[in-house]
Amino acid sequence: MSWDSYIDNLLGHSGGDTDKACIIGMDGGAKWTTDGHPNALKLQGQEGVNIANPFKSKDFTSFMAGGIFAEGIKYQFLRVEDDKVVLAKRKDSGALTMQASKTAIVIGHTKEGGQQGNTNKAVATIAEYLESLNM
Numbered sequence: 001m002s003w004d005s006y007i008d009n010l011l012g013h014s015g016g017d018t019d020k021a022c023i024i025g026m027d028g029g030a031k032w033t034t035d036g037h038p039n040a041l042k043l044q045g046q047e048g049v050n051i052a053n054p055f056k057s058k059d060f061t062s063f064m065a066g067g068i069f070a071e072g073i074k075y076q077f078l079r080v081e082d083d084k085v086v087l088a089k090r091k092d093s094g095a096l097t098m099q100a101s102k103t104a105i106v107i108g109h110t111k112e113g114g115q116q117g118n119t120n121k122a123v124a125t126i127a128e129y130l131e132s133l134n135m
Contacts, residue, residue, distance in 0.1 A: 003032040006126055007039050010108055013122035017114035019094070023126075024048045026056055026103050041109050042071055051107070055100045058083045070096055070107070085124075087116065097123045101130035 003023055010021045020041040023032040029048030033040055043051070047069050054060045063077040068088045075088035075096050089095040095110040097119045106127040110119040 002034075004034055004037040004040070006106075007033055007037050010106070010122045010126050011039055013125050014108065014110075014118045015115075017110055017116070017118040018108045018122055019111040019114070020109040021123075022107050023130075024052055024105050024107065026052055026100060026105060028052060029105075032104060041107055044072055047071075051098065052105060055084070055086075055098075055105050060086065063088070068096060068098075070109070084127075085120075087120070089116070095119070099123045099127040101127045101135055103135045104130055106130070 006023055007021045011018050020039050022041040024030060025032060029052030031048060035042045054062055060080045063086060067074045067076055073090060073093050075090045078087040078089055080086050084100040086098045092112055094112045095116045097108045097116060099106050106123050108119040108123040110116045
């Protein structure tokens, strides 16, 4: 089974506001989706680990203090909701929506000028589906 089909699914749910997405594991931040997908959010180096660890520990102070890095771009932390949804933004670079399921973190990127609310809904759809599968 290819996890990359979830990228297409997430983009389809966002009404065109999401341009990139990926899924990483909660334990250690390993990529579930591949960078080969044309709309993959390509996390670099330790970015997956640095995103996964705060979700696993439910301690988001590192995001608050140092921002969130994805594809080498630093996004400003906006807020965390229910210890499982994190929102971030960078002027002229778009926004990130991240939501945890039991074992994964679904990450969607809103293109600059897009509606982050639509990305939030799309990311939630995938994360809640994984949760329903006990993943």
